[in-house]
Amino acid sequence: MAVTRFAPSPNGSLHLGHAWSAIVAHDLALGQHGERGGRLLLRIEDIDGQRSRPALAEEFRADLGWLGLTWEEVPAQSTRLASYAAAAGRLRQMGLLYPCACTRAELAGKAVYPGICKAHPPAPGERMAWRLDVDRATALTGPLTWVDELAGEQQARPDLLGDVVLVRKDPETPASYHLAVTLDDAADGVTLVTRGTDLFAATHVHRLLQALLGLPVPRWHHHALLLDESGQKLAKRRGSPSLADRRLAGEDGLALAQALRTGQMPGGIHMSQGLHQAP
Template structure:
C-alpha cells in the first residue's frame, strides 16, 4: 500500500537570527496548505551558514511554531547532508557543467559586464581557467551549457501558471560558495527532492530563483514540485521584513505573553484578504 502523503510542504528557516512575522506568515501558509489536503508539513533547519548558524535559534524556532499552533514533522538539518552537496557539485564538475571560480566580490563588481537586479551578471571570467589548488574558489554552474544540453524546461506556479525556465539573468550562478558547503540554489533543490516535497511555498521575492532550481532538478533527474510564491509582509516603509533589518522577533512577542493562536488567525485572515 502506498502511504506517501498526497501533498508535502516545508518551512526551512536558517538559524542565524530570530524569526519574525514574515516567517510566521510563510510557515502558516505552508502548514495550512498541507493540512487542508491531508498532507504533511515539514520543518527543515538550514544550518550551513558557518558560525552564524546557532542551535539555540533552532530551538527557539520550534517554540515559536508551537506557540503559533502549528504541527510538523522535522527532517534532517542541512548540516547532516553535506555529502550529498559535495557529490552533486562533483558530478557537475566532472561533466563540464560547472567550473571553479576564484574571483572575489570586488573582482566581479569591477567587471565591465551587464547588470541585473542583484548587481553585475558574472560573465564566466574563470570558465576554462584552472584555479590554483591553494586558492579559495567557488563552484559555478555553466548556465548556457546546461541550457543547451537540456532544451526547454517548464515549471508551474500557482499564480503565474506555466513558466519557461530561463536563469540567464543570474549568469553562471554559484552552487558551492568559497566559505560554505553549498549555495541556497543547490542545497534547497537537493533537499526538497530528498524530503519528498511536492509543493514548494515561499515568498514572491524568490520567484526568479526557481528558474535556477528547475535547471538543477533536470540535471540531477529530480522531480519537479509545484510552486506557490506568496505575497510578502511589508513594514511601515514598504520594505519586506528581514532579520538583517531588525524586524521584531516572534520570540519577543511570545515571551511577552501575546496569544500565538490569535496572531496565527490574524495572519490567516490577512492571507485570505490578499488572495494568497
C-alpha cells in the first residue's frame, strides 16, 4: 500500500493542474473509492518567505474536499526548520557545501551553476547561500539509481543540475526545495513520491541527498502535466483559473474530478505527452 503526498505551497490559489496532481496522488494511494488502502498525505510547503499566505491552507482543504478526495494532514514545512538546519550542518561538516554570494543577475542565462564561488570563495560577511558540491558528493556515494513507475530504473545524474543551492540567502526561506522535500518525504514515511514531469530531473539530486543523509529511498511517479492552449504548464503566475473560483461559482467538484480522470479536459486544456527527462 502506497504512502504518497500532495504538497502545495500557499503562495496562490490552486488551479486545474493542482487538481490533477492531487487526484493522481489520491488514486495511486487509495484508489478512486478507497479500495487500495494506502494513504494520501497533505503537506503545506509554507517556507516561501513573504509569498506564503497562511490563509490559503484552509482554501486548499476546501478545494480537495470539493473534489471528493480524502487525506491525512502532516505538519507544515514551517514547523520543520530545525531538521533542515541540522541536515545542512551535517553536510557542511562532511565538506560537501560551499558558500555562494552570486546574484540572480550574475547567473542569468546559465542553466547550470558554473562554479564561480567554488573557484573564488566569497568574502566573509557577505550574504551567502550554500551549494552542494556535486562532484565531491558523487565521489563519496558512488553510482546511484532510482525508479520511476512510468519511466523505469534511472541512473542518478545530479551533475546535470550542477551544484544546486541547499541553503538560501534569505533567512525567511532557509532551505531550498531540494533539501526540504527530501527530508520531509523521509520524515513522513512517503513510499511513492507523486509529482509532475517538470520535476523529473530534480529527482537525480534528491536521490543523491538520500544517499548522503542515510534516508530511505521511495519510488517516484512523475505524471503528465496539464497545459494551456499555448502549450505552457498551468501556473498561478499566469492567472490560471482557480479551483476556489470554480467551487464558489457552484461547479460540481466531483464531476470535474471525474472528467480529469477520464481525460475530458475543459476548453483549451490538454495533457502533455511523454516524460520530461534529463538527457
